[in-house]
Amino acid sequence: MASSALPVVLTAFLVSFFLLKDSVLICSADPTDGFRLIPLTESNFLLQKPYNLASADRYSYSNGVRRLWVFSTDKPFKSDSSTDPRTEIRIKGYDYSSGVWQFEGYVFVPSGTSGASIMQIHRAEGEKPATDAMLRVYDGELRFYVGAVLENNVYNRWIKLNVIHDVDGNKLTIFVDGVMKHEAQGRGRSDFYFKFGVYGQTGESKRMESRWRDVKIFKK
Structure with a gap:
């Protein structure tokens, strides 16, 4: 040469x-680069479970792991509710209506859980539609509602979820194990809050369960 x-x-x-x-x-x-960690205590984790059962019947918290389960035949979380059964935690004290917010957590879904929402961004009570984001498990696939597949073969392993909500930009971005998997448009302004656990949806299995650790929220 x-x-x-x-x-x-x-x-x-x-x-x-x-x-x-x-x-x-x-x-x-x-995904959390440029974000500020928001301090959480146990008072920020509000449990919602079948109204006629004790918390210990559907929830445990041990060694840093929150285990939440529910049956398709269970009662809703309020006696006057017509919603499907759920055992979820609502993060309270940090409802938001502007800015850029992020949910982070490690989740484990046991095999057999299907037709269940495991994480939501919920809008103000009484609004329709009720959510801007819902991550569901169907036969081992993690989906955005019933649409885009975010991850295959999620059963029986820990995966890391990061869900970013840019309210002002009306945009949602979802990461699985640090990899961006989906972007979606929001549904406009509201008062929002994060939820995680299990909440029966169409085609729900008889028993639904998710386990969570290291749940955090961030703000930019």
Whole structure:
């Protein structure tokens, strides 16, 4: 190779290297970069469970793991509610109506759980539609509502979820194990809050369960 060609080849190599390096850094970036962690205590975790049962009948918290389960034949969470059975935790004290917020948590879904919502961004009480985001499990697939598949084969393993809600931009971004899996448009302004657990949906299995650890919320 002529010596005059070496600088050209070297330049091309360096450009390719730095483009690849930047691509890797972008792909591996932490979704919480640029966000501020919001302090949570147990008072911020409000349990909703079948109204006629004790908390211990459908919920446990041990060694940092919250275990929530429900049966398709259970009562709703309020005696005057017509909703399907649920055992969920509503994060209270940090309802929001503007800005950019993020939910983070590690979730474990035992095999057999299907037709269940495991995480929601809920709108103000009484609004229709009631949610801007709902992550559901159907036969081992994690879906955005009944549409986009976010992750396959989620049963019996811990996965990390990050859900970003840009209220002002009316945009939702969902990460699984640090990889961006889905973007969606929101449904306009409201008062919002995060929920997680299990909530029966169409085609619900007889028994539904999810386990959670290291649940956090962030704000930008």
